Amino acid sequence: MKIIRADAMGMCFGVRDALALTEELEAPEGVTIHGELVHNEVVLGRLRERGFRMASEDDRDRLPDSEAVLITAHGISERERARLVEAGKRLVDTTCPLVERVHAAAQGLQDDGFHVIVIGQLGHVEVRGIVEDLESWEVVGGPDDVTPLPYDRLGVICQSTVPESEARVVFAAIERENPTAELRYVDTVCKPTKERQAALESLLPNIDTLVVVGGHNSNNTRKLVRRGTEAGLRTWHVQDAAELEASWFEGSERVGLTAGTSTLQETIDAVDRALRAIAAEKSSAR
Ligand code: SF4
Known part of the structure; x- marks a missing residue:
């Protein structure tokens, strides 16, 4: 393995x-x-x-x-x-500073007369901070939340940790449901999120199992887990090395390792070591 x-x-x-x-x-x-x-x-x-x-x-x-x-x-x-x-x-x-950029984008859209749509999780602390200063806004979590809106100008931004692929799908739904509205999109997904998601995308074709390390209440960690599941991989979400079980890796040949943006390096390294120990055990049992 x-x-x-x-x-x-x-x-x-x-x-x-x-x-x-x-x-x-x-x-x-x-x-x-x-x-x-x-x-x-x-x-x-x-x-x-x-x-x-x-x-x-x-x-x-x-x-x-x-x-x-x-x-x-x-x-x-x-x-x-x-x-x-x-x-x-x-x-x-x-x-x-990259959250401040999202606030500035939202304010800029509002100043230009747009109804602001935030692609993100309603109630998430970052999203609350953004929308509490707006007069005319809504939050959409996915394409199914999108409806025709009674506004001529729709300005769209994202919570900083939304996967770009998800944002594209939601934006397309906004366009479809509001064909006559003037739309403006400001890309506010942060660079570290983009880098982590791009790294995961290039990992997916090369693995059969994915381990994601991060808090069970971490939004961006859950999104990494969902991406692994969507890609058809056996996907495991752990907070630390102690949660790993060797039996999860029966038949696994290539195991990818990624982690959410709130995960400590020492926790990732401990999970990495535990996975290598499981791999060594499996190869010695052959
Ligand atoms: S994920 Fe990290 S870098 Fe990106 S906006 Fe949030 S705190 Fe900043």
Whole structure:
């Protein structure tokens, strides 16, 4: 059994930089992380151990008790920012610059008179940050969500982690359902996401089994898993090496390895080592 790693995978610079900033913070017990900094239980556990307080993503309406509030890489709306500042909170901002680009694109479309359509997951923390500042908007998760809309100008953007192939299908559905509307598309899928998806696409024809490492609640990890399943591969989603089972790889010859953007390098390497151990065991049993 051969293990083939994707050329690009794992933690993106946006999440890495946000984590690096937490390392520099003194007195973490005085800081509330406003939502999940990363959708990764190992990392969240370490932050808790260091003393950071955490507001769950569903509980962000409640004002944190701490003096400082850390904005995650997913960003927040200007409205939310103003609410926190008016309440006297000191903001530690780790918003990814590529998320800021999505906000700017949405605002630009609105300023130009477009009804804004966000291709992404309704309720996702990044998407909430984008739409909370808009007057006229909707979120579509897939082509089945697309309907004829009563607007002459439709501006389309994507959550930064939407696969480009998915965005193309949804955009085609918007065009089809709104044939007379003026459409403008701004590509806001981030570069690390594109690189990871391209790396997975080139891996798919060369493997019979795929292992995806990442949090079970990580949206982009789930999309990698779905792509593997759609491609007809035996696909396994694990959070860490301990979840791997040797019996999953009966008959597997070429196993691809990829990971979501919130996965630590050490977790990927541990899964890689565990897969190689399973491969060695299989070959010695022959
Ligand atoms: S996935 Fe992209 S947009 Fe999101 S934090 Fe990472 S680099 Fe930034």
